[in-house]
Amino acid sequence: MDKASPRDLPPADEALLVRQGRAAWLAEVARYTRVRIQAVTARRDTPTAADGGVPGRAVVRLVWAGADPAGTFLDGRPGTVHFTKNGDGSWNRMH
Numbered sequence: 001m002d003k004a005s006p007r008d009l010p011p012a013d014e015a016l017l018v019r020q021g022r023a024a025w026l027a028e029v030a031r032y033t034r035v036r037i038q039a040v041t042a043r044r045d046t047p048t049a050a051d052g053g054v055p056g057r058a059v060v061r062l063v064w065a066g067a068d069p070a071g072t073f074l075d076g077r078p079g080t081v082h083f084t085k086n087g088d089g090s091w092n093r094m095h
Helices: 011-028
Strands: 033-044 057-067 073-085 091-093
Touching (some): 011 033, 011 057, 011 073, 011 091
């Protein structure tokens, strides 16, 4: 995943977003068992006309594995978590 898109965030922001994105995703899939994150990246999220061209956004993309409530285990599942940057430099998850 790292090779698919060049790093474009400051290293400290990237590391923080990876940690926050992993934690947010693990909370999202709490009903699954045997969950593991297989890969994760954090990159700038390109502003679009649809969102008003708002800068200061990032997207964390994950590939994960886990067993659903019925017990079916699948790997290679994609996930995304979006964040916006606050005026103080911190990041908030967008819902």
